[in-house]
Amino acid sequence: MIRSLRxxxxxxxxxxxxxxxxxxxxxDDEVVVLDTETTGLNxxxxxxxxxxxVIIRDGRVLMSEAFERFIRPTKAISETSIKxxxxxxxxxxxxEAPDPVIRDLLDFISNRPIVGYYIGFDHAILSRYTRxxxxxxxxxxxxxxxxxxxxxxxxxxxxxxVDLKFDTIMDALSLPQLGKHDALNDAIMSALxxxxxxxxxxxxxxxx
Numbered sequence: 001m002i003r004s005l006r007x008x009x010x011x012x013x014x015x016x017x018x019x020x021x022x023x024x025x026x027x028d029d030e031v032v033v034l035d036t037e038t039t040g041l042n043x044x045x046x047x048x049x050x051x052x053x054v055i056i057r058d059g060r061v062l063m064s065e066a067f068e069r070f071i072r073p074t075k076a077i078s079e080t081s082i083k084x085x086x087x088x089x090x091x092x093x094x095x096e097a098p099d100p101v102i103r104d105l106l107d108f109i110s111n112r113p114i115v116g117y118y119i120g121f122d123h124a125i126l127s128r129y130t131r132x133x134x135x136x137x138x139x140x141x142x143x144x145x146x147x148x149x150x151x152x153x154x155x156x157x158x159x160x161x162v163d164l165k166f167d168t169i170m171d172a173l174s175l176p177q178l179g180k181h182d183a184l185n186d187a188i189m190s191a192l193x194x195x196x197x198x199x200x201x202x203x204x205x206x207x208x
Contacts, residue, residue, distance in 0.1 A: 007139060015135030022139050024111050030057050031143065032108070033115045033194060035186035036122045037085040040078040043124035047074050048098065049087050051105060052184030054191050055112070059198075061191045067108045068184040070095040085181045102129045115143040115194050117166055117186070145169070145190055148197045169193055 011023050034053040040046035053067040070087075072095040082088055105126075116122055119142045127137035146164040149172075153162045170177050170189060173196045178185040 010136045010139050013131075013136040016133075019106055019134050022106065022109075022111050026111050026113065028057075030055060030112050031115050031194070032056075032112045032140075033061075033187050033191040034109075034119070034122055035116060035183045035190060036125060037087060037181065037183045038081065038125060039073055039075055040081050041121075043121055043128065045075075046078075046125065047071070048125060048129070049073060049077070049085070049092060049095075050183040051101065052182070052187040053105070053108060054184075054187050055108075056115075056191055056195065059195060061188060061195070063188075066184060066188075067105065069101045069104070071098045071101055072096060074098070085183075098129060099133060102126070102133055106130070106134075109140060111140065113141045113143055114138075115145065115190065117145045117190050117193070119144050143194070145193050145197070149193070152197055152200055173197075 007023070014020065014023075032053050032055055034051070036048050036052075037050040038046045038048050048071050050070045051067065055062045055065055070092055072092050073089050077087065077089055114123065123138055123142055130136065130138050146169070149169050150162055150164060166189075167177070170193065173193060175189065175192045175196060178189055
């Protein structure tokens with residue numbers, strides 16, 4: 001009920017009807033798996049440097065339709081972030097302005113659910129851009145991979161610790177690791193996690 005009310009309020013805030021389709025229900029099982037690299041770890045203040053995303057259709061990752069874009073920084077990149085993703089201001093001097101990238105991303109995502117590892121962060125920082133551009137937060141439902149994995153993990157007791165680190169999940173599911181902290185590579189690896197978890201009997205209907 002609360003989720004429905006929030007979605008209705010978000011829809012009323014939409015200023016650009018070109019994006020009204022984002023609020024329409026999806027009639028197939030396609031999802032977009034997404035990752036961002038940013039200037040820091042505060043979604044209220046930091047900005048996006050790169051976005052990688054892939055579509056999953058009929059149980060396949062559509063690499064031929066992958067989305068990868070780089071954004072020129074509008075604020076300083078923290079040293080901590082540079083150590084993680086190795087993107088410096090000089091590397092992005094010729095990158096794009098944010099607005100056309102975000103608009104293209106919205107067209108790419110359409111009304112598909114968005115999947116990701118700690119996707120709440122990506123959703124929050126993307127919503128800062130969409131509020132300015134189209135008046136509302138990103139309306140797509142999200143699927144959190146760490147929660148999916150946690151629900152699948154068979155604990156020996158209710159007190160057992162479940163390691164939810166990305167590398168640990170990849171290893172536990174016997175999935176190949178690509179170069180990390182590259183937005184597109186992280187999106188591809190996240191897509192592999194999603195597909196692997198979807199094939200397990202514990203996961204029939206993962207959008208909850």
